[in-house]
Amino acid sequence: MNKSELIDGMAEHAGITKAAAKKALESFLGDVEGTLKKGGRVSLVGFGSWSVSKRNAREGRNPQTGKTIKIAAKNVVKFKAGSELSNSVN
Template sequence: MNKSDLIDAMAADAGISKASAKAALDSLTDNVTSTLKKGGKVSLVGWGTWSVSKRAARTGRNPQTGKAIEIAAKNVAKFKAGAGLSKAVN
C-alpha cells in the first residue's frame, strides 16, 4: 500500500473526502517528524512508538575494494510495534 492507497482507504473508512484524508495523513506525518526532530517520542498506545536513536560512528569496509572507511555518527528513527499491532499481524 502506498500513500495514495492509504488516503483512499482512510477516506472510505471515515466517510470523508480524499482531500480531508490527505490533510489528516500529512498532519500526522508532519507532527511525528517535528517531534522526532526535537528528540521527542511519539506513542500510540496499542499501535506503536516512534523514537530517535543515536548511531555511533564506526569503521566499515567498502565491499568492492575492501578498503576501510569511516562511517559518521547519525540519528536514526525507530519504530517499535505495540502489543495490539503485533497481535493483529500474528
C-alpha cells in the same frame, strides 16, 4: 500499501473526501516528524511508538574494494510495534 492507497483507505473508512484524508495524513506525519526532530517520542497505545536513537560513528568496508571507510554518526528513527499490532499479525 503506498501513501496514495493509504489516503484512499482513510477517505473510504472515515467517510471523508480524499483531499481531507490527505490533509489529515500529512498533518499527522508532520507532527510526528516535528516531535522526533526535537528528540521527543511519539506513542500510539496499542499501535506502537517512534523514537530517535543516536548511532555512533564506526568503521565499515566498501564491499567492492575491501577498503575501510569511516561511517559518520547520525540519528536514526526507531519504531517499536505495540502489543495489539503485534498480536494482530500473528
